[in-house]
Amino acid sequence: MSIRIDKNKCISCGKCCNVCPGNLIDKDDENKAFIKYSQECWGCTACLKECPAQAIKYYLAADIGGKGGYLYSKNHGDYMDWYVVSSDNRKYHIKINKKDSNAY
Ligand code: SF4
Ligand code: SF4
Structure with a gap:
């Protein structure tokens, strides 16, 4: 498992x-x-969640069916949007309320 960083999107903030x-x-x-x-x-x-430019993608391993699929995230205040892109380019969206997820 690993990440990839798109240099063209990176804004050099250093958060990752x-x-x-x-x-x-x-x-x-x-x-x-x-x-x-x-x-x-x-x-x-952690690096995906911090990146303000969506420059980091996390590639899903073959042993969990990744086959080139990846995910990335966008932070919106109390919410975190997760996007999963499958190998056939279908996109799935999961919205997480960070306050709710931190309540446990
Ligand atoms: S923050 Fe986590 S996902 Fe990102 S490079 Fe480091 S170990 Fe990998
Ligand atoms: S967090 Fe994103 S924009 Fe900032 S340095 Fe890392 S890759 Fe670049």
Whole structure:
């Protein structure tokens, strides 16, 4: 499992570098984020949730039926929108109320 970062979308805010618990993300010479050790990523999705530019996609592993499918997220105040894009390009949307999910 790993993430991919789209350099063209990255706005160089550095949030993903700061939030990754494994310190796996760094900046390149153009001040764009990149993953240093993709094989070390355990898919916590913290970087996706923090990225304000939707530049980070999380690729779903083949053993859970990913086949090239991926997910990304958008933060909207109390809500988090998750988008899952399947390998045949179908898109699914899940809206999470963060206040409700933090209540447990
Ligand atoms: S998914 Fe988690 S472990 Fe993987 S790069 Fe992002 S923050 Fe780091
Ligand atoms: S959080 Fe997103 S926009 Fe900010 S540095 Fe990381 S990839 Fe770039």
